[in-house]
Amino acid sequence: MRLYIAEKPSMGAEIAKCLTGPVQRKDGYLITKDGIVTWAFGHILRQAEPEEYNAKYKNWKAEDLPIIPKQWKMIIDESCKKQFGIIKNLIDKADEIVHAGDPDREGQLLIDEVLDYLNCQKPVKRILLNALDEESIKKANKDLRDNRDFLNLKKSALARARADWLIGMNLSRAYTLAARRAGKKGVFAVGRVKTPTLALVVRRERELKDFKPVDYFTIKAIFANENGEFSATWKPKDTQAGLDFENRLIDENIAKALIGKFAQKTEAGKITAYQKAQKKEVQRLPFSLSSLQVLAGKKYGYDPQLVLDTAQKLYEKKLTTYPRSDCEYLPQSQFSDAKIILQNLYNINEKQLANWAKKCDLKTKSRAWNDKKITAHHAIIPTKVKVNLMSLTIEERNIYFLIAQAYIAQFYPVHIYDQTKISIEYMQELFVTSGRVVKQMGWKELYVQNNKEKSLNEDDKKEDNEEKEEQNSLPLMKKGDEVEYVKGEYDKKSTKPPTRFTSSTLLAGMKDIHKYVKDVEVKKKLKDIYGIGTEATRATIIEDLVKRNFLQLEGKKKYLVPTQSAYILIDALPDEMTYPDSTAVWEDYLHSLSEGQGTIEEFLAKQAEFTQNLCIKATKTVLVQEHEYKCPRCNQGILVKRKGKNGEFWGCSNFPNCRMTCNDVDGKPDIEKTKFKFNNYRQMSYNNSDKNYIKSGQNEIFQQDNQLISAWDLIARENTKKMNFAPKEKFSAMPIEKNKNTKATSKYLCTRCKEGNLRRIRGKNGWFWACSNYPHCTATYDDNNGIPVI
Numbered sequence: 001m002r003l004y005i006a007e008k009p010s011m012g013a014e015i016a017k018c019l020t021g022p023v024q025r026k027d028g029y030l031i032t033k034d035g036i037v038t039w040a041f042g043h044i045l046r047q048a049e050p051e052e053y054n055a056k057y058k059n060w061k062a063e064d065l066p067i068i069p070k071q072w073k074m075i076i077d078e079s080c081k082k083q084f085g086i087i088k089n090l091i092d093k094a095d096e097i098v099h100a101g102d103p104d105r106e107g108q109l110l111i112d113e114v115l116d117y118l119n120c121q122k123p124v125k126r127i128l129l130n131a132l133d134e135e136s137i138k139k140a141n142k143d144l145r146d147n148r149d150f151l152n153l154k155k156s157a158l159a160r161a162r163a164d165w166l167i168g169m170n171l172s173r174a175y176t177l178a179a180r181r182a183g184k185k186g187v188f189a190v191g192r193v194k195t196p197t198l199a200l201v202v203r204r205e206r207e208l209k210d211f212k213p214v215d216y217f218t219i220k221a222i223f224a225n226e227n228g229e230f231s232a233t234w235k236p237k238d239t240q241a242g243l244d245f246e247n248r249l250i251d252e253n254i255a256k257a258l259i260g261k262f263a264q265k266t267e268a269g270k271i272t273a274y275q276k277a278q279k280k281e282v283q284r285l286p287f288s289l290s291s292l293q294v295l296a297g298k299k300y301g302y303d304p305q306l307v308l309d310t311a312q313k314l315y316e317k318k319l320t321t322y323p324r325s326d327c328e329y330l331p332q333s334q335f336s337d338a339k340i341i342l343q344n345l346y347n348i349n350e351k352q353l354a355n356w357a358k359k360c361d362l363k364t365k366s367r368a369w370n371d372k373k374i375t376a377h378h379a380i381i382p383t384k385v386k387v388n389l390m391s392l393t394i395e396e397r398n399i400y401f402l403i404a405q406a407y408i409a410q411f412y413p414v415h416i417y418d419q420t421k422i423s424i425e426y427m428q429e430l431f432v433t434s435g436r437v438v439k440q441m442g443w444k445e446l447y448v449q450n451n452k453e454k455s456l457n458e459d460d461k462k463e464d465n466e467e468k469e470e471q472n473s474l475p476l477m478k479k480g481d482e483v484e485y486v487k488g489e490y491d492k493k494s495t496k497p498p499t500r501f502t503s504s505t506l507l508a509g510m511k512d513i514h515k516y517v518k519d520v521e522v523k524k525k526l527k528d529i530y531g532i533g534t535e536a537t538r539a540t541i542i543e544d545l546v547k548r549n550f551l552q553l554e555g556k557k558k559y560l561v562p563t564q565s566a567y568i569l570i571d572a573l574p575d576e577m578t579y580p581d582s583t584a585v586w587e588d589y590l591h592s593l594s595e596g597q598g599t600i601e602e603f604l605a606k607q608a609e610f611t612q613n614l615c616i617k618a619t620k621t622v623l624v625q626e627h628e629y630k631c632p633r634c635n636q637g638i639l640v641k642r643k644g645k646n647g648e649f650w651g652c653s654n655f656p657n658c659r660m661t662c663n664d665v666d667g668k669p670d671i672e673k674t675k676f677k678f679n680n681y682r683q684m685s686y687n688n689s690d691k692n693y694i695k696s697g698q699n700e701i702f703q704q705d706n707q708l709i710s711a712w713d714l715i716a717r718e719n720t721k722k723m724n725f726a727p728k729e730k731f732s733a734m735p736i737e738k739n740k741n742t743k744a745t746s747k748y749l750c751t752r753c754k755e756g757n758l759r760r761i762r763g764k765n766g767w768f769w770a771c772s773n774y775p776h777c778t779a780t781y782d783d784n785n786g787i788p789v790i
Contacts (some may be wrong), residue, residue: 002035003094012039028086044080047075111159156594174618183653216248221488228475232431269426286379297504304539329373361413412443634658
């Protein structure tokens with residue numbers, strides 16, 4: 001018996017329809033003459049939580065980190081136990097299994113992990129479903145491959161999952177604990193991809209806040225020759241006075257002087273360079289998920305998750321191919337489908353698509369058809385199934401339109417234009433201009449918009465303006481021709497701040513991550529990699545950052561703005577986690593793993609070492625914000641204002657590990673009066689065998705006021721009392737008064753804990769009273785002629 005295991009029920013149902021019927025429905029599976037079809041619900045196995053490895057990890061403690069499993073455990077998800085039992089029973093009865101997970105890294109893993117968990121030794125085939133229409137499924141079912149061919153893809157997915165666990169579980173705990181020491185609540189989630197993505201937004205926001213506009217001036221001149229006039233832009237020399245570091249003219253007086261100089265017309269201008277070349281722009285490629293998300297975000301304002309969800313619905317309706325693709329190319333074998341697909345688009349109830357499809361040339365074969373670029377999946381394109389656009393939602397219609405438009409473009413000719421660049425020398429100054437003459441519109445005919453400005457964001461408008469300048473109409477000229485200066489003017493401009501990220505532009509940033517890496521050499525290396533995250537996870541990562549209140553959406557364009565929690569986390573983390581360098585290199589390694597290069601053991605060993613180093617850094621991290629006071633004793637907590645029986649005071653948020661306290665003066669901690677004059681005090685210990693006093697760290701000298709006592713002084717005093725020896729003077733603890741009044745002091749009950757008795761102690765600044773129930777009670781009181789001031 002052959003058993004098909006699909007990734008989800010909807011896929012299982014489509015597979016069963018394409019097998020020899022009739023189809024019998026059972027609980028959790030379908031029976032056909034060609035075999036049984038069952039399904040998972042995505043990942044029905046999950047990675048074990050730390051406390052499922054050891055109960056002690058239920059309580060978060062810095063000393064337990066990093067947690068690195070020796071043997072990785074998988075747990076059956078509670079909601080999937082019934083379906084898992086069904087799959088197990090069917091595998092036991094099967095002679096052959098067909099792996100029908102989605103054709104990507106995660107799809108490979110989620111079925112393989114079930115087979116591995118059950119130690120399945122039966123033969124396993126792999127079906128690759130890039131579309132769910134009947135013809136595609138039947139064609140794929142005739143071309144089953146050995147599942148062992150995809151072992152490297154599984155290893156890559158497994159390495160990614162375990163690396164995410166190591167970093168997420170350990171560093172989230174490490175930096176949440178650091179935050180708690182500083183008195184901050186909540187969980188500070190750290191992720192291998194999530195955190196550097198968040199850092200992109202935080203840094204962009206700070207660039208905006210720090211941005212100061214700079215005024216600068218541009219000069220344009222009109223020149224003429226016998227064939228007509230044209231405009232050109234002045235280009236300053238490096239030695240020109242009044243320039244800033246980016247060679248912009250910032251002195252208006254110089255701009256005025258230059259205009260006056262040019263107006264004198266003491267000499268003619270001369271064409272010093274004239275270059276004309278024919279340029280070609282090949283057809284744009286069909287969509288990967290990321291490129292679809294970015295364009296849909298720009299054109300319709302859709303967030304990436306909406307685009308993914310909509311593309312998934314179109315896929316399940318059999319109208320488009322597999323949506324979670326990172327590929328923008330198509331297999332040669334599908335070129336023969338073009339005639340039917342284009343015919344369907346010609347007959348579609350959408351005027352633009354129909355007109356474009358009518359002009360397609362099936363003899364044109366773009367660069368998209370390339371088997372060498374194909375892995376487990378290909379670009380997102382329409383299927384051969386006819387579509388009724390009116391039956392779709394507005395989002396589905398718009399996404400289908402974009403997919404169909406890009407597919408049609410593959411059957412249009414290349415875009416051809418003549419590019420002309422001219423240099424003019426006039427009065428020892430350089431002017432330049434350029435022009436573009438379109439010779440063949442080609443595939444760009446599909447992307448000419450009647451109302452283009454409304455659909456462009458600021459970056460696109462800038463590119464569009466530059467393109468308009470290139471499309472200047474230039475008169476016929478040649479190198480060496482003289483030209484006459486007609487007139488000139490200068491224009492005042494201001495530098496523009498960078499725009500905030502939206503979900504779609506942040507996703508584009510994740511894909512083109514090389515633009516944001518810190519290391520120059522790494523930047524060069526990563527230019528051609530696949531970015532950070534995967535096609536399927538990038539939208540989810542951005543959405544999760546919003547759900548966890550690290551990012552907020554603002555305005556009609558839904559700009560992403562970091563919250564206070566985002567600033568706290570990013571400021572606390574080292575560069576290794578906030579810059580994408582390491583994460584991008586790891587993604588490159590994971591891609592290499594999927595191609596059979598490297599080992600999962602080597603990758604995880606590096607991840608474990610990286611995690612351990614960052615856990616160590618976390619123990620030394622202090623999450624102190626503006627207007628907060630770092631504890632001068634432990635250097636990990638912050639001073640928090642508290643209310644006691646004797647009034648307001650300040651104490652360390654790292655209590656009880658640190659018992660630092662000080663008075664409140666006008667709403668601020670009086671740190672100077674209770675200052676500890678030491679740089680690196682670590683600990684004190686005593687050797688009982690020879691009664692010698694042993695000190696570790698620098699000398700510690702305390703400056704006390706009459707109301708406060710150092711916890712370290714009290715510890716030293718108690719240890720000294722127990723060992724009955726007198727330490728050296730410079731380390732002397734505060735001696736308990738030994739006279740006839742000592743016993744009498746026991747009549748004073750501590751008013752704070754109501755358990756200990758007060759004892760009179762001589763400190764460096766005189767007598768004071770402290771509770772005998774120390775260290776459980778740290779109450780202290782002033783002394784007034786041998787009586788505690790209670």
